Amino acid sequence: MFSDTKMSGEHKTVIKGNSSKYVKINVGGSLHYTTIGTLTKQDTMLRAMFSGRMEVLTDSEGWILIDRNGQYFGYILNFLRDGTVALPESRRELMDLLQEAKYFLVQDLVQLVEAHLKRLGKDDVEPKCRIPLITSQREEQSLIATTVRPVIKLICNRHNNKYSYTPNSDDNFLRNIELFDRLALRFSGRVLFLKDVLGSNEICCWSFYGHNQKIAEVCCTSIVYGEQKKHTKVEFPEAKIFEEALNCLLYENRHSRPDLELMEATRIGSGASASQSDEEIDVMLDRMRTSNNRK
CATH class of the missing domain: 3.40.30.10 (Glutaredoxin)
Structure with missing residues (x-):
């Protein structure tokens, strides 16, 4: 791991390591802990970020910082792990997840979400409140x-x-x-x-x-x-x-x-x-x- 330190405590780093190595990721304030193997499993932007091809930004505590909506990053990680994921039911949440999947270039997840949106139909009435x-x-x-x-x-x-x-x-x-x-x-x-x-x-x-x-x-x-x-x-x-x-x-x-x-x-x-x-x-x-x- 090589780094270019800055005065702010944040610095750019090139990350490359064994697939079993764990990394800490802060996506828009949502904290995740996963392996390089999971992040590089498919040909996505995350593979480029965690295989040494791209620089990533880290803070003084070693968290890798990604300025995106952290609410949906867990879906992306689960999809990378298993090749499938339980999708949110709300059309709004599906659209937000689709945007994140496109940003990280997770094409199989993009196709899965787009197919699910088509099945929902444009005129489906969504509940105002869902309680798990x-x-x-x-x-x-x-x-x-x-x-x-x-x-x-x-x-x-x-x-x-x-x-x-x-x-x-x-x-x-x-x-x-x-x-x-x-x-x-x-x-x-x-x-x-x-x-x-x-x-x-x-x-x-x-x-x-x-x-x-x-x-x-x-x-x-x-x-x-x-x-x-x-x-x-x-x-x-x-x-x-x-x-x-x-x-x-x-x-x-x-x-x-x-x-x-x-x-x-x-x-x-x-x-x-x-x-x-x-x-x-x-x-x-x-x-x-x-x-x-x-x-």
Whole structure:
């Protein structure tokens, strides 16, 4: 590996090595770790970049920097590994993936996406909001690791309960699901929403992720003791859930950490009702947009 160092800490490097050698790639803020063998498997731009024929830009930590949309680079890597890949369902996402496949000159993937777009038809109506149902830990980890958006996950597994519920638990369980649906409809373009219906031992629990890492959790269940037996209690901490959802939105910018003062501004008092605070939430969102624009 030969390099031409620059004052900024970033430098151009020629990469060439054994096919089993691993490299670190930062594509538009989305981080990937794969082998040279995968990257050079097909005759694409990536083969030129990782076989010594082209210079690549790296940072001071050794990450190879590629200024493209990182949301779809995982699809390209999976296609290079296996020769096939599960395509996104949205026409908009398919068009974005097609653009990336053309940029990296992955011709077989280009043909696959174009054929899929033709089968969809021009007049197909697309759902406004899609929510993946998680059925295994591996599936969950893959989705969280490959997205460039913040993630909100709700575990709602009534079949995990071993005891009878307290009187208000059924209603609170439904309220959690209804709030999840409300948030998904409102922020589906900015946040990846996941619903876990099988793959966990929890009954009702919210998890919030930013930059592919868990940043908060709100568990809504507990075990309470009656006179003769145990009961499962499901709560609905609405204000706390809204608070963490707003903080989750602060992780939309992949290139900077959230502003601590702005995070504090999103704190909702413990006695506040989120269902009555939509106007306040809109004000907070405007402050977030202004802050992100300044960055």
